[in-house]
Amino acid sequence: MITDILIRGLVHSGVYAMLALGFALVFGVGRVLNLAHTAFFMVASYGIFYFVGTGAGLPLAVLLSTLGVVALGLVLYKLFLEPVRGMEATVLITSLATAVLLQELVVIFFGRRFGRVPEVFPGFVRILGVRVAYQEIATVVLAVVCLLATWLLLSRTRLGLAIRTSAQDPEVANLMGINVGRITQVVVALGILLASLAGAAVAPLITVEPHMWMDRLVIVLAAVVLGGLGSLKGSLLGAVILAFAEAGVVFLIPGGSFLRTAVAMAIMLSVFVFRPEGLFGSGMAEES
Numbered sequence: 001m002i003t004d005i006l007i008r009g010l011v012h013s014g015v016y017a018m019l020a021l022g023f024a025l026v027f028g029v030g031r032v033l034n035l036a037h038t039a040f041f042m043v044a045s046y047g048i049f050y051f052v053g054t055g056a057g058l059p060l061a062v063l064l065s066t067l068g069v070v071a072l073g074l075v076l077y078k079l080f081l082e083p084v085r086g087m088e089a090t091v092l093i094t095s096l097a098t099a100v101l102l103q104e105l106v107v108i109f110f111g112r113r114f115g116r117v118p119e120v121f122p123g124f125v126r127i128l129g130v131r132v133a134y135q136e137i138a139t140v141v142l143a144v145v146c147l148l149a150t151w152l153l154l155s156r157t158r159l160g161l162a163i164r165t166s167a168q169d170p171e172v173a174n175l176m177g178i179n180v181g182r183i184t185q186v187v188v189a190l191g192i193l194l195a196s197l198a199g200a201a202v203a204p205l206i207t208v209e210p211h212m213w214m215d216r217l218v219i220v221l222a223a224v225v226l227g228g229l230g231s232l233k234g235s236l237l238g239a240v241i242l243a244f245a246e247a248g249v250v251f252l253i254p255g256g257s258f259l260r261t262a263v264a265m266a267i268m269l270s271v272f273v274f275r276p277e278g279l280f281g282s283g284m285a286e287e288s
Contacts, residue, residue, distance in 0.1 A: 003128045005251050009244035011136045011205075014143025016239035018198040019216060020223040021150060022191035024235035028167045028226070030184040032081060032091055038220060039099035040192050042213040044069045044199030046106050049115040049208050058120050058204075066196040073192035076184065085184075097182075099213060106210045115208040139201040146197055147236070150190070163187060167230075215261045219246075222268035228278030237279060242267065 023037045047065030076098055084090040088103060101144050121134035135272045151173050153158035166173045206212070223242050227234025242264055249256040271278060 001251055003130045005244065005247045007127065007130055007132055007136075008250070009240075009247035011139055012243035012246060013232050013240045014140045014147075015198050015202050016223060016243050017236050018143055018194045018201070019220045019262055020227075020235040020239040021147065021232060022194035022198075023220050024224050024227075024230065025150075025163075025187050025194075025230050026191040028230045028232065029163055029187040030085060031088075031090075032085060032188075033088070033095070034081065034191070035092060035095040036076070036094075036102065036190075036219060037191065037195055038213040039102040040069050040215040041195040041199040041216060042208075042210070043072070043102055043106065044196035045117070045203040045206075045208045046110060046115065047198055048203045049117050051108075052117055058118070062200045066193065068197075068199065069196045070189050070192050073223050074189055077185070082181075082184075099217075103210050103213065110210070112210060117203040119204045133205075133233065135204050139175055141206065142176075142197065142201050146194060146280075150194070153190075159186070171183065178186040218261050218264050220272075222264040224278075225268045226271050226278055228280040231278065231280040234278055234280035 002132060019041060023034065026032050026037070044065050047068055048058070048061045051061035051064050056064065067119050080098055081091060084094055112200050117137045119133070121138050124131050124133045125137075126132070154163060162173070162178050162183050163186070165176065166178060166180045170180045173183075219239075219242055223238035224235045226238035227236070227239060245263055245267065246260045249259050253259065
């Protein structure tokens with residue numbers, strides 16, 4: 001039982017961490033609480049489902065879907081979110097409306113039927129007596145590679161320095177010649193890329209359906225609130241905590257699979273009450 005929780009928690013940790021990191025990046029630099037973030041996760045999964053159905057191999061399907069979703073996300077950001085970026089309530093409403101729009105477009109094109117993406121790595125291995133699919137191992141590897149690549153980008157490149165400077169003080173960054181608006185667009189693209197890759201990671205493991213973004217949005221919000229809004233390491237830790245809490249609920253409580261989202265909501269509300277600043281109250285600039 002404990003081994004099941006550890007393994008499933010590890011798999012979910014990778015996916016939730018990619019989603020939470022992308023969300024936290026966009027908020028840390030652009031101060032945009034983008035509630036459409038996980039909708040791009042859903043669209044990417046459907047894109048892979050579509051391209052695989054046309055006969056494309058899964059690697060090509062992932063590439064085409066990811067590029068298409070990033071391009072779509074940037075267009076929607078320019079059209080709907082950038083003009084109202086300074087108005088928090090309007091951003092929340094607009095981004096939520098964008099998520100619902102994407103959901104309904106998926107329903108129009110694919111209907112309400114569920115989809116399945118074939119596994120790239122069929123088969124399984126037993127670890128400490130627990131059956132672990134090779135596809136699940138691939139998901140963890142992809143998550144680790146994405147997280148490491150993002151860390152290297154932020155900490156070892158000039159673009160990363162510009163991102164951290166823009167997050168710390170946009171006015172000073174502008175005076176230093178950094179185009180904060182352009183940097184924000186880059187970060188939005190990076191956040192959508194992470195969400196798309198998370199969709200690619202789980203598409204062969206789950207049933208693809210139009211409402212799959214909703215419970216992931218609750219998980220992401222709970223993770224970034226738990227870690228501290230604007231804190232990258234806090235968001236990652238929050239994602240890991242929620243993943244293992246979810247796995248524990250599923251395996252230890254009868255009918256626990258129906259309580260996963262409720263657990264995330266309970267943790268988020270508890271943080272609001274007892275530690276509103278989260279585990280790490282600092283912004284991403286102070287962490288670097």
